[in-house]
Amino acid sequence: MVMEPTIITIETPSLGDRSYLAHDGEVALVIDPQRDIDRVLAAAGEALVRITDVFETHLHNDYLTGGLALARHLDARYHVNGEDEVSFERQPIRDGDVVEVSPRMRVRGIATPGHTFTHLSYALESLTDSGATATAVFTGGSLLFGATGRPDLLGEEHTSDLVHHQFSSIHRLADELPEAAEVMPTHGFGSFCSAGSTGGSTASTIGQEKRINPALTQTEEQWVADTLAGLDAYPAYYVHMQPANAAGPGRPDLSPPERADKQTLAGRIAAGEWVVDLRTRTAFAAGHVTGTLNFGLDGQFSTYLGWLIPWDAAVTLLGESAEQVDQAQREMARIGLDRIAGAATGGPRDWTDTQPATLETATFADLSQVRHHRPVHVLDVRLSGEYGASHVEGAQNVPLGGLLERLDEIPRRELWVHCGSGYRASIAASVLASRDHAVVLVDDAFDNAAAAGLPMVTAA
Numbered sequence: 001m002v003m004e005p006t007i008i009t010i011e012t013p014s015l016g017d018r019s020y021l022a023h024d025g026e027v028a029l030v031i032d033p034q035r036d037i038d039r040v041l042a043a044a045g046e047a048l049v050r051i052t053d054v055f056e057t058h059l060h061n062d063y064l065t066g067g068l069a070l071a072r073h074l075d076a077r078y079h080v081n082g083e084d085e086v087s088f089e090r091q092p093i094r095d096g097d098v099v100e101v102s103p104r105m106r107v108r109g110i111a112t113p114g115h116t117f118t119h120l121s122y123a124l125e126s127l128t129d130s131g132a133t134a135t136a137v138f139t140g141g142s143l144l145f146g147a148t149g150r151p152d153l154l155g156e157e158h159t160s161d162l163v164h165h166q167f168s169s170i171h172r173l174a175d176e177l178p179e180a181a182e183v184m185p186t187h188g189f190g191s192f193c194s195a196g197s198t199g200g201s202t203a204s205t206i207g208q209e210k211r212i213n214p215a216l217t218q219t220e221e222q223w224v225a226d227t228l229a230g231l232d233a234y235p236a237y238y239v240h241m242q243p244a245n246a247a248g249p250g251r252p253d254l255s256p257p258e259r260a261d262k263q264t265l266a267g268r269i270a271a272g273e274w275v276v277d278l279r280t281r282t283a284f285a286a287g288h289v290t291g292t293l294n295f296g297l298d299g300q301f302s303t304y305l306g307w308l309i310p311w312d313a314a315v316t317l318l319g320e321s322a323e324q325v326d327q328a329q330r331e332m333a334r335i336g337l338d339r340i341a342g343a344a345t346g347g348p349r350d351w352t353d354t355q356p357a358t359l360e361t362a363t364f365a366d367l368s369q370v371r372h373h374r375p376v377h378v379l380d381v382r383l384s385g386e387y388g389a390s391h392v393e394g395a396q397n398v399p400l401g402g403l404l405e406r407l408d409e410i411p412r413r414e415l416w417v418h419c420g421s422g423y424r425a426s427i428a429a430s431v432l433a434s435r436d437h438a439v440v441l442v443d444d445a446f447d448n449a450a451a452a453g454l455p456m457v458t459a460a
Contacts, residue, residue, distance in 0.1 A: 004126055004135045005105045007184065008043050010034070014302050014331050015063055016190030020138060022124055023049040027102040030054045030070065031122065031138045032186045035252055035334050037066040037073065053101050055079045055093075057140025057186060058119040059086075059245045061153045061238045062193050063334050069251040079107075081118040088248035093120065103127065108134075112173065114166025115141030115149035115193070117158075121173060123181070136182040137206070143170050144188035145204045147196035148215050152231050153238060163224050166195075170215040179207030190300065192234040195227050232385040233401055237306035237335055244336055252333035257325065260316050260342035265289065265351055268316055268341070274309060278319040278328050281426035285441060287348045287356035289318070294430040297324060299423040302331040307401045308427070314341040321345055359429060363444040364452040367392075367416050371454075377413040381428040382420055382446070390446075392418075393455040400424045403431060410437070418442035418449075 003024075010019040012034050020031040021043050028049040033040050044051050054071045056079065068088055071078035079099065082092025093099065095111035108123040121139045125132040141149025148170060151162035183204045187193040196214065210216050215223050260268070269275050269291035277284050277292045278301075284294040295305045297319075309315070315332070317340060319325040325343045332340070348356035362370075370376060378395040380387055387397040398406050400419070415437055419425040422443035429441040450456050 003104065003128075005124060006047070007124075007136060007182070008047065009184075010039055010043060011189070012063070012334065013190065014300050015334065016188070016192070016194070016300070016303075017063060017186055018184070018189060019186070020184055021047070021051070022105070022136070023047055024102050024104040026050065027052055027105075029101050029107060030067075031184070032057055032060070032140060033066040033070050035064045035066040035069070035249055036254070036330050037070040037251060040066070040070060041073075051076050053077045053079060053099060053107070055107065055122055055138070056081075057121060057138060057142075058116045059084055059242045060186075061241050062187070062191055062235070064241060064249040064336050065245050066249070066251070068248045073251070081120050083118045084246065086246045086248065095120070106132065110137075110173065110176070112139070112142040112169035114151055114162055114169045116154060117162070117165070119149075119169070121169075123177060134177050134181050136184050137173060137177055138184045138186075139173065140186045141193050142166070142185075143173050143183055143209060143213070143215075144185045144194055144196075145183065145198040145201035146209070146212050146214075147188060147194050147198045148213075148227070149187055149193050150195035150231060150234070151227070153193070153234065159228070163227055164220070166227075167215055167220050167223060170213070174206060174210050174216055177206045179205060179210065181206045183209060192238075192303070196230060230385065232383045233399060235303055235307040236401060237311065240311060240336060249336070252338060254326070254329060254333065256322065257317065257329065257340045257343040260344045262350075262352055264342065265316065265318075265344060273316065273341070274313050275316045275318065276305065276328075277430070278317060278324050281422060281441065281443060282361075283320075284426065284430065285359040285361050285443075287358055288430075289348055289352045290354070290357040291434045292318060292430070293434060294426050296423065296426065297327055297331075301328065302335050302337070304400065304424065304427055305332065306335045306337060308404060308431075309337070312339070314339040316341045317343040318351055319343065319345050320347065357433070359433060360440045361443045362416070362440050364418070364442060364446075364449045364454060367418075367442060368452040368454050370416075375413075376416050376440075377411055379410065379415050379417045379428070380419070381417060381424050386420065388459055390456055390458045392449055393457050400428055403428055407435065412437065414438050414440070416440045416442055418444070418446065420446045
């Protein structure tokens with residue numbers, strides 16, 4: 001009987017990613033750690049295991065790795081593809097290389113280009129007297145649950161080559177690994193690194209993927225066409241991630257930011273600086289400081305903040321508690337947003353001496369009713385692919401990620417702003433309100449639009 005290693009999953013929901021710690025009860029390895037390595041250290045401490053090896057599946061596009069910092073902190077071996085051009089010392093690993101982590105487990109590198117040209121997956125093999133058995137495979141941005149990693153992040157000129165590489169890589173994994181082997185991807189839980197929907201799955205095996213994954217059930221021609229047609233915009237901050245990962249990110253400074261008082265906040269808002277309200281959109285709508293922007297911690301906070309903010313801008317954080325500020329700071333550090341000018345806690349009355357502003361909220365049923373009485377402008381801030389699939393007739397589509405560049409296109413009329421659920425719309429509404437637009441936030445699920453009687457345009 002094969003004694004399988006224990007695998008601990010470390011979730012990062014705001015980025016849609018997972019890191020992993022695998023151990024045999026004594027010795028452990030880590031795959032694709034996030035920059036805040038204290039979570040990994042805590043998991044290893046709780047399991048009473050010693051980390052000896054850290055592996056990267058690829059130079060990540062959506063977050064800064066903690067791999068180098070973790071390896072240096074523990075004096076562990078740091079395994080990065082030998083073909084990657086990096087500016088730090090690493091243990092080069094390539095296709096077919098085997099790393100003996102302990103007498104009971106080893107890792108085998110498998111070249112799986114597609115998400116990047118140098119992407120590696122890692123088969124985790126249990127060792128017994130009768131041989132090695134692959135019990136899991138860490139697939140990074142290659143094989144995801146019911147999908148694959150997207151092939152277009154290195155530029156349009158490489159997308160065609162990478163998408164075909166991705167198809168071949170998925171088939172290689174399916175052909176070489178046992179059907180019982182667990183699939184352990186880094187991306188695919190809301191990450192924009194995914195191509196196609198992962199359907200909300202939380203676990204899978206090679207055998208299950210053979211039955212449901214389009215890359216394994218369709219012809220290459222059909223899968224490539226569908227994958228390319230389904231690609232949409234990805235966060236602007238991605239352009240900074242791979243170069244920073246190749247340079248070797250350090251451990252972030254997570255000490256509390258300097259406290260910002262009312263006068264300081266007023267001055268920063270007047271100067272056009274980024275003062276970010278971390279509360280829920282409901283709390284923000286009920287009362288906020290005029291000129292502040294709402295990026296709630298209850299959604300993909302770091303993804304959308306990183307998408308919109310100028311990369312060299314400093315941020316002042318407003319949270320209900322020090323814990324909220326700490327969480328935001330940690331999430332920002334994961335993508336390299338280290339320029340935090342200060343923070344304040346409490347509520348609007350603690351942040352300003354002026355009357356707090358409010359933001360009108362409504363549902364799609366309200367929008368349907370109001371359009372019978374007066375003309376309003378509907379602004380849809382979903383991705384262009386979402387808009388193309390179905391949208392409210394007459395709605396203007398300005399995807400949230402491009403909002404700041406397209407402000408001149410948005411008319412000075414009563415704006416009813418919506419997305420798919422309300423989260424992105426609240427960000428957009430706060431940006432527009434800070435620029436003196438008359439805004440109504442449609443805080444509702446888009447699925448309710450048609451039932452509310454709104455005329456819809458749907459793709460054939």
